[in-house]
Amino acid sequence: GLRQLLAAPAPQFDSAAGERQWLVLLEKVARDDLALLTATAPRHEANRSYHARLLLPGLLAAGRLDEARAVLARLPAGELRETRFELALAQGDVAAAEAQARALRQAAPQDMALLDRLSFGLQQAGAGRAALGLLLPAWPYAGELQPLLQSRLALLAGEHPDAVDAAARGRLRTPQPTPALRGAQAAVLARLGDCEGVVAVLGDLDAGYEHDDYLRLGDCLRPTRPGLAQLAYAEAQARRPGGTLATLALAYQAQANRDDAVAMAAWQAVPVAALPAADRLAAAHTALEAGDSRAARRWLDAYAAAGGEQDAAYWWARARADREEDPLQARVALDNALRLGPQ
DSSP, X not given: XXXXXXXXXXXXXXXXXXXXXXXXXXXXXXXXXXXXHHHOOOSSGGGHHHHHHHHHHHHHHTTOHHHHHHHHXXXXXXXXXXXXXXXXXXXXXXXXXXXXXXXXXXXOTTOHHHHHHHHHHHHHTTOHXXXXXXXXXXXXXXXXXXXXXXXXXXXXXXXXXXXXXXXXXXXXHSOOSSHHHHHXXXXXXXXXXXXXXXXXXXXXXXXXOOHHHHHHHHHHHTTTOHHHHHHHHHHHHHXXXXXXXXXXXXXXXXHHTTOHHHHHHHHHTSOGGGSOHHHHHHHHHHHHHTTOHHHHHHHHHHHHHTTOOOOHXXXXXXXXXXXXXXXXXXXXXXXXXXXXXXX
C-alpha cells in the first residue's frame, strides 16, 4: 500500500522540509526502484543533492549515463565529485575523471580508502599514468591499505617509468624508518630499474628484510659486487628454504664466484625434476669444478632425459665426467665434442 502511495504523483510540498521527509520515505521503501526515483523531481533546490544521491547509483548501474549527467548538471560543480568521477570513467573521459580525482584528493589527503578507489578506477580504465600521478605524491602510505597501494605503485611505476620524475625518485631513494617500508621502497625502485636506489635502501642488510627484498638486492649487486650478491642470495634462501628462485640465484652466483661448496649445496637443495634442462647442465658443470664426477653424471643424465641439446658443451662435460669411471665412453664423448666444436 505504501508503494502504491509513493507511485502516485508526488505531492507538491510548500516547504523543503516536507519534501525532504517524502524523499526519506522513498529512500527507506523504494531506493532500488529506479522508475519511481526518476519520476520524482524535487521542487526545492535544497533537496536536489539528496535526491541525486538516491538516483545516481541506479542510473550509473543501468548505463543511463546521459540521464546521470543531466542530474549532475543541476547541482553545484563541487558536489558529488566521486559520482562525477565514476561517470567520467564510464564515459571514457579520462581527463575529467583525473580532474575530479585530484579535487577529491586535495579535499581529503589522508583518506587512503579514497586513494585506493580513485587509483584503482583510473588503472582499470587504462589510465595508469593518471593513477600513478595520484599515488606518487601520497607515498609513503599508512594504514591497512599500505601493501595494496604499494603494490599498485610498483606495478604502475614499472609500466610508466618516465612519469616518475627526478624529485619523486629522490624521495623514493630516501630510506624509510622500518625494514618493511624499505622493502616496499625497493620493490618500486626495482621496477624502475634503479639498482643504485635499491642498494641505497637495502644495503644495510637488515635482518628484518624479507625473501624478495634480498633477492632484489642480490640482483642489483651481482654486476659490481658479486661477493655481496652471493651473501644477499644466501639470506633470501634462508628466509624461504624451499624457494627455487633464491636457491638457483645462489647456485649460479656461487658458481660464478668459484665457491664450489656453496654452489653444490644450492644445486642439491633443488629437486632435479624442478630444474629446466639448462639448469641441469649448469649443475653438472659445478659438480665437475668441485671434482664430484658422480654428481656430474647424474645431472648430465637428467639433462639428456629432459631433451637438452647434446652440443659440444654437453659432450665435453660428459667426457670429463666419464673420464675415470668409463674411459671408453669418455673417448666417444670427446670425439663428439671435437666433431661439434673443433675449436
